[in-house]
Amino acid sequence: MNTRLLLALLASTLSVSAQTTAFGTKTAEAAPAAAPATAPAATAPAATATAPTTKPKAADDEVDNSVVITPFRALTPPDAKTTRTFQLSKMNKLGFTETSKELQRLFSAFATQRIVDGSPNGSSKATGYLASINYSLIQDLGDNRFLAKAAWPAAGPNEVLAAGVDTMAILLLDKPAKVGDTGKISGMHVGTVALLFTANYPPLVGKRFTLRREAFVECATLEDTPAALQKFVEEVNAGADLSVTTNEQVPCKKCGGLGFTREAQKGQLLDKRIPCADCASSGKVIISVETKFAP
Numbered sequence: 001m002n003t004r005l006l007l008a009l010l011a012s013t014l015s016v017s018a019q020t021t022a023f024g025t026k027t028a029e030a031a032p033a034a035a036p037a038t039a040p041a042a043t044a045p046a047a048t049a050t051a052p053t054t055k056p057k058a059a060d061d062e063v064d065n066s067v068v069i070t071p072f073r074a075l076t077p078p079d080a081k082t083t084r085t086f087q088l089s090k091m092n093k094l095g096f097t098e099t100s101k102e103l104q105r106l107f108s109a110f111a112t113q114r115i116v117d118g119s120p121n122g123s124s125k126a127t128g129y130l131a132s133i134n135y136s137l138i139q140d141l142g143d144n145r146f147l148a149k150a151a152w153p154a155a156g157p158n159e160v161l162a163a164g165v166d167t168m169a170i171l172l173l174d175k176p177a178k179v180g181d182t183g184k185i186s187g188m189h190v191g192t193v194a195l196l197f198t199a200n201y202p203p204l205v206g207k208r209f210t211l212r213r214e215a216f217v218e219c220a221t222l223e224d225t226p227a228a229l230q231k232f233v234e235e236v237n238a239g240a241d242l243s244v245t246t247n248e249q250v251p252c253k254k255c256g257g258l259g260f261t262r263e264a265q266k267g268q269l270l271d272k273r274i275p276c277a278d279c280a281s282s283g284k285v286i287i288s289v290e291t292k293f294a295p
Helices: 002-023 027-050 054-060 100-112 226-237
Strands: 068-073 082-087 130-142 145-152 164-172 182-198 208-218 243-251 260-263 272-275 284-294
Touching (some): 068 208, 100 226, 145 182, 164 182
Antiparallel strands (some): 130 145, 145 164, 182 208, 243 284, 260 272
């Protein structure tokens, strides 16, 4: 009798627990029991996430003096609108445009577009436009590289290199210098660079940031002398492939060099004159012309 009663009580308790878990009546009571199991899993990532935040603080206390200079915008010289040939054999002959004066003008432009280097010919075509730069050095970036306040005139066909007035620039000098030096150099423009550095000039001392500035390389151009011109003529006669790009004024094609276009008006004998926008009413336009030299 007693054993039957115990078995009946055990069966009733099992059926009640099965019913309560199946419908979720014990979820409110089970949550506190499950919390300790999930708490360590939730706190562990939080601990690992906050741990690295303490390391950069120690790194921030140290000044990063590294300098990184990378190209940002390369110089893209415009292509010449047209080409022509200057033949030395026709120079100063009747009926030809080749004259000694024109040769001297073209050679002067050629000399400013060629830099002296260690090549067999003693010069090479410049990769950028040359400008005369007045500078005051602000910070030494190492390897004769300097951040400077500089000024230079517009250069290149159609002034593709805009003028700079009291402008921050990056200079690569060919001789040692120190902060505070002022001077004037012939610099070749090599485009815009991104400079990542830590400033050490007021009011930005200790600030690390990136600047995008025009960059110049100090260089020497060919001498514009009679001896250099004679050597140039000898090289052309020997078969050297030499050319120069210059800005030339030519008659405007749109208006035919008049500076205006005509538009007929009803009931009037005179046409309406409309100022030419292409040449700004001057009748002339400036284009870049590549002149090739031939014997």
